[in-house]
Amino acid sequence: MRIEAADVVVVGGGAAGLSAALAALETFATDGRNAARVALVSKVYPMRSHTVAAEGGAAGVVPWGDDSLDAHLADTLASGSGLGDQAAAQWILERAPRELARLDRLGMPWSRDDSGRPAVRRFGGMSNPRTWFAADKTGFHMLHTLFQESLRHTLTTADSRDSAAPSIIRYDEHIALDLLMSDGGGARGIVAYDQQQGHVVAFVAPAVILATGGAARAWGTSTNAGIVTGDGLSMALRAGLALRDIEFVQVHPTCLPATGILITEAARGEGGVLLDRNGDRYLADYGLGPVTPVGQPVPRTMELGPRDRLSQAFWKADRDGRTIPWHDGADGAAGSVGAAGGGETDAASGTSAGARRNVVHLDLRHVGDFLLKTRLPLVTGLARRYVGVDPRFGLIPVCPAAHYTMGGIPTTPQGQVLDGAGQAVPGLYAAGECASTGLHGANRLGSNSLVETLVVGRAAGALAAGDTGSFDGLSASPRYSTTDKALTDQAEALAQPWLAMRGQGSESPAHIRRDLGALLDADVGIYCDADGLARARASIDSLRQRFADVRVADTSSVFNTDWAQALQVGAMLDVAAAVVAAAEGRHESRGAHQRIDHPDADAAPKHSIVVTGQTGVPEVSYV
Amino acid sequence: MSEGTIRVTVTRQEPGQPPRDETYDVPFDERTSVLDALDWIKDTVDATLTFRWSCRSAVCGSCGVMVNGRPVLGCETFVAGYATSGITVGPMSHAAVQRDLAVDTEDFLAKLRSAFPWMLPEPAALAVEGSAGDGGAVDLAALVSTQTLEQLEAFRTLAQCIDCMLCYAACPVLAEVPGFTGPAAIATAQRWNHDSRDGGDEQRFEALADNEEGIWPCIQNGACTRVCPKGVDPAKAIKDLQRLAMGA
Incomplete structure (x- = not known):
């Protein structure tokens, strides 16, 4: 077993983990702690993290419109259906624009409006246009912007570890196994496995930040990448910690059949409409009307209703025989649904699994070449490649798929982890999809999660680095010691x-x-x-x-x-x-x-x- | 309706061992990707088969492999087109094999880093917000830059690189000059050079032009541009820098 000491351990290299690591560095620099090191531990190379697949955008109120923080907050809490936390949501949302501006300074290629400012687009459930975007590859660009910025501050094995500035040391392709906890119930590090070198590594640090993402890959029909498997949520449970509101899993209404590939809500924000087997705008019959003119989307109406309502409407339309059967490939062929090796199945080839093979149509034909090219290039390519449809001329088959884990490890809006009784767990933070901050409540609004990764990630990073002094558990904890035998024994045993x-x-x-x-x-x-x-x-x-x-x-x-x-x-x-x-x-x-x-x-x-x-x-x- | 099976030969290699070919008959239909075929082999025939993958939608850049000698993303390459010939899947060229189809990524990341792929000069930090009460009104307009459509277009295509390393596998120069900075890293340098917010051109130019393994080994064969799954044109990026260095 190898032992690595660090000042902060960040688990996960997506937008939340990278934001946390960068914020920790800034705090260390402000405090003059130039020898401080952030260990960034990830089971994949950070630029492979699932942030990369987010398409539509990140919500933050801009002052050059009619929008307001109050409106953003009201939309968010309305969608959260009583489980959103007003104070937490306000804390996060009021910091959203500044974080999006920070990304601009780091080189994020935001799409622009006519005056050259970052453009904002309409999004489901949002009363005003406030979703910043980089075409329909917002998560991809966000991840690469943050990753490339992190390279500036990363020490490699070729560098001297005596760098004169606070630095990140990356531990790529290290699988986190379990949290290391002190007798007093605080986090003291993690135990992980180095897949490249082939041995166990104990990371010992006074603070740990979990940024491990959600768990929606567990569903057979899912937009999530293969790596989104709830590792950090499972680690928290094993450490005796709690998950809050974990039953709230968002089903995205528009995904490609069989693969579950996401077709962003932005496609509807830019004017796309949903049609049933007769070519009717069926959403109007399931409480989402009145029907809006094609190509003129109206906030929170029809195709721009909240995601949960749209998925529910699909379920009802399917029940009412208004969906279209989708041929999902040869039985047993590699890649077809349920082809993972044949053999016995459990009792689960039931109704919904069949229903998921039915689709409705997303019509983008009227959106036009220019918008498809400049604002929806990714979905245009995905539709061509994975279902053989050119959206300029054809209808894209779409169906719901599991998409986002609203609940998670309970935290304050600053990412401080709380235990099942609501008490702070010293030295432990969580940010991004693995955390339950109170922002999303019972249903997340699209484009609120990317800003959550930035705002909460940064706050957690700053707190973990011991910046504010508002949390005495960390600054009072003893400096890590690699000779702490109880801790290394614990790592070996785990x-x-x-x-x-x-x-x-x-x-x-x-x-x-x-x-x-x-x-x-x-x-x-x-x-x-x-x-x-x-x-x-x-x-x-x-x-x-x-x-x-x-x-x-x-x-x-x-x-x-x-x-x-x-x-x-x-x-x-x-x-x-x-x-x-x-x-x-x-x-x-x-x-x-x-x-x-x-x-x-x-x-x-x-x-x-x-x-x-x-x-x-x-x-x-x-x- | 099954379309039958396809012969899939995988070039495999354990650490410290010589490579060996193994052949599998994989059931397929018109939507079976190379990645699906590898998954099928792993799930049903040999659990030790090693390859990287994640998003399955050609954006994470994990699943680059050689298919019949050509570098591709496994998730967006469909096997039906090869039904009669069969396919041979191997690890990407010009990278050390770690196990089976997993190849070294560190060398590429070191080259990427050598191109200074970040905003220069380093932007001053905005205040870190770790405590409540400091989230009040900010002058957002003063915090963000403006860019015209033309300024965005100047680097937008170059910013599409997903770090999949297919261009490194395709580049014939890397067989001769392993230290060549390579297509993606140089294209990414130009992505920053062409960004109106950035002022690091000189620093990157020095790193790439005053370095015999920087832009100079490129012979403008164009293989990098042809294999790029995201429409980046590294060959042009390198040519532009070579011309600049020669004062053309």
Whole structure:
């Protein structure tokens, strides 16, 4: 086992992790701590992180329009359906424009308006245009802007580690295994595995920032990349920490069938409309009207309604026979739905899985060449390549797919992690999709999450670096010590069971992953009910038993992706169990959580809090 | 309707071992990508097969491989076109193999970094906000730059690089001059040089022109531009810098 000491450990190299690392450096520089080092630990090279796939944009009120912070806040809280936290949302949203401006200074290629200022576009659920964008590759450009800026401050093995400025040291392709906690319940680092060198690494530091993303890859039909497997959420549960409102998973209404590839809401913001099998604007019949003129989108109406409402409308249109069947490829062909190796399936090839193979049409034909080229080049290319449709002339088949994890590790708006009882966990921060700050509530507005990664990431980085003094837990904690034997023993003990999985077991991890995806698609989708959730719980229990005997055939110590995938399946099972437990006990419909058997919202909104009980079973409370 | 199976030969290599070819018959249809085929092999035949992937939509840049000798992204290359010939999938050329299809990325990142791919001079930091109460009104107009459509267009295409390294695999020069800074890094240098907000041209020019492994090894064969999955034109970026250096 290798031991690496750092002043801050950041887990995850997406927009939240990079923002946190850069903010920590600034704070160290201000404090004159030039020897300070940020360890940036990521299971992929940072520029591969899933931020890269965000398309539409990032919301921040601009002063050169009719918009206001109050309006942004009101839209956000309305979408959050009673579970948004007003103070947290205000704290984050009022800082959004400044963070977007900061990115401009770092070189973000924002699309521009006629006066050359960053342009803003309409987005679903937003009452005014306030979404900053870089064509339809906003996340890609944001990630590369932050990553390239981080290179300025990164030490490599060729550099002297005695650099005269606070610096980042990157640990790429290191898989985080578990949090290291002190006896007093504070974070003291993490234990990880270096896939390139093939050994365990204990990162010891006075502060840890989790920026590990969501878990929506667990669903079979998902917009999320293969790496979005809830690793950090699972680590938090294992460390005895809580997940808040984890049952709220956003289903994006417009994705390509079979692949789940996202077709950004910006396509509708730029004027795209949704059509049923008869070519009718079906959204008007499901409470999203009145019908708006084609090509003249109206805020919060029809195609620009909130995402949860649009996904619900799809479900109802499908039930009413208004969708269009989609041929999703040859049975058993590599890449087709459910092709992960044939063999046995669980009880999950049910109705919704079939329904997901039906589509509606996204019509962009009237949007015109110029806007398609300048504002929607990515979706234009994706439609051509993955469904063979040229959006200038053809209709793009779209359907809903799991997209975003609204809940997560509870934090303050500054990213300070709170435990299940609401107490600060010393030295532990979380930012981005893995955190539950209170901004999104029961349903996230599109383009609010990218700014959350920036604002909360920066705040967490600054706090972790000990800037404000408002949090005495960190500055009071002893300087890390690499000779802290209790800590290194803890790291060894935590790593051992993970390493022991290699060369063991009989259950195919690919089958477990596929069965999990199918059952979540079937029973934990846009609408659910008690029977379906009970079925999902039983299926997940059985999958977790199978996972206890998961087969890791590859015994290699380096680049063991078979083992890595098994770890990720385990993390997804942990999060899925928490999602289902929290959904089962929530006897109401609110935001992204819609119960057929409990169609109304309770008068008093409550947060769910899930922790792992003694027997490994999720325990839920509502507060 | 299955279209049958396709022969997929994968060039595999364990650390410290010589490469070997293994062949698999993979069921496919018209939407099966090379990445899908690799996944199928890993899930059903050999769990030790090693390759990188993530987004499956050609934006994360993880899944570059050689298919029949040509560098491509596995996720957006479909096997149906090769049904009769079969395909051979190998690790990207001009990079050290780590295991099977996973190749070294450090060398590329060092070259990228040598091109100063960040805003110069370094922008002054905006105040870090770690405490409540400092989020009040800001003069946003004073904090953001303005760029005309033409100024954005001057670097927009060059900014599309996803760091997938296909151009390094394609570049014949890298077989002869492994230290060549290479297409993507130089294109990214020009992305910053052409950005109206940036003033680092001279620093990057020095790094690339006063360096025999900078822009000079390029022979303008154009392979980099042809394989780029994002429409970046590194060959032109390099040619522009060579001309500038020669005072043309």
